[in-house]
Amino acid sequence: DGLLLKVDDLHVEFRTRDGVAKAINGTSFTLSERETLAILGESGSGKSVTAQAIMGILDSPPAQITGGRIEYCGVDLLTMPEKKRRQIRGEHISMIFQDALSSLNPVFPVGWQIAEMFRIHRGMNRSDAMSEAIRLMERVHIPAAKERANNYPHQFSGGMRQRIMIAMAIALNPWVLIADEPTTALDVTVQAQIMTLLKELQEESGMGLILITHDLGVVADVADDIAVMYCGRFVEHADVHRLYDNPAHPYTVGLLDSIPRLDQKGTELYAIGGLPPSLTNLPSGCSFHPRCRWATPECRVGGAPAFIEVEPGRWAACHHTEEVLHRDR
Ligand code: SF4
Ligand code: MG
Incomplete structure (x- = not known):
């Protein structure tokens, strides 16, 4: 299958009061279509920083990429023009986070929030964008999607909220989806359901999946490779x-x-x-x-x-x- 992502000898440093923290010291890996790579480690091991470097969401300063390459389909994200880079990171590479509640806007209905993705990135009108949003909510198996599109984030369970985050993350059909501890806040049964959903979406789309976790048990059934x-x-x-x-x-x-x-x-x-x-x-x-x-x-x-x-x-x-x-x- 096609190579999507190639991280080569990545180095990231943080400036702290105690000096320079070497957060990433020469990380290399590749991700292909349909591949699932789990990155496993304790907190502070650099796994989230790796994801943030790929997504371009490191706080700079204090964080700085001091070496290496992050290639998407053969082109280095770190040196490509800013406009192109932003497009790739918004549409081709997408990310979901641990805490769905703080990532969603509390004051807008979830259907509206998903629809905004299609309005901004696809130029759709309101009603087309809302139909797409509902279709996407169905795709991530939210029951009664049409009615629930009008609900606010706090009206959903943790697992359902994470499904909404996943819907937003796959809205633009990314080729790479990075999930940073996506199920940590959920109970074990719901964790397994979310992992099953991610695998199902991967089978439909062929995307590559990076699962970041401190818990091998969560990813053992779904990952192809594990990097510790x-x-x-x-x-x-x-x-x-x-x-x-x-x-x-x-x-x-x-x-x-x-x-x-x-x-x-x-x-x-x-x-x-x-x-x-x-x-x-x-x-x-x-x-x-x-x-x-x-x-x-x-x-x-x-x-x-x-x-x-x-x-x-x-x-x-x-x-x-x-x-x-x-x-x-
Ligand atoms: Fe490191 Fe291996 Fe030596 Fe342990 S045995 S200290 S892991 S090099
Ligand atoms: Mg983390």
Whole structure:
């Protein structure tokens, strides 16, 4: 399938009172049509910043992209003319956020808000735009869409509001949809329903999907690939089955062990002790070494371990991947 997005060696820094925070330190990945990539990490790992850099919604200053490329269909978004860039980011690449209530305008009916998209971007008249809005609400399975188009955001449940956000995000038929923790505020059943909806819309349109999450359980059933982020770097990237079955990076081992699993009852849990380091003062060597039970002196010196293909289709940044893959389980 066609390549949509190529992020290459992206670097983002923030100026803070404590100095320069290295939020993203050389992230690379691609996204093709019909592909779902999950970016997994703790809060502050750089996953939202990656999305914001792609969308061009980093606050600048204090945030600054200090290196790398973000190509959409082969053209670098960071250097293309502003007008073209704004069009791509509005129409071709779209994003949904965790908190639907604060993203929707409380004082306008939801149908009106969706219809505005068609009025502004497609030049439709009021009644055509409203028909499109209702059609879109039906497409995201909002019952009685025609009547509910007149309701205000607070009159919907959290799950229904997230469906409305999704409707707005896909209104202009984007090729890339980025969802940043889209279900975090919802209960488990509704989370699964929203994920199913996103997959269904992807099947209809062929769009590429980036799911940003701190919870592997939410994305395990829907993602093709998972990229695990720590301190602004990808530390492991593999297809979901392989990564879930046997992680190659100690940080991924820790993340998986912190999910209760039926198939590994009785094994000793490896909880990740400690906290992520400050981004203004990253440890030397591997950023994970203060928390890693496999760490050796080699891990504490020099730069970050290279992100290399440790087996076909699996990348990891760790000096001891072989031992991690063949650990006692
Ligand atoms: Fe742990 Fe060393 Fe691998 Fe870093 S490089 S994850 S410290 S074993
Ligand atoms: Mg976030």
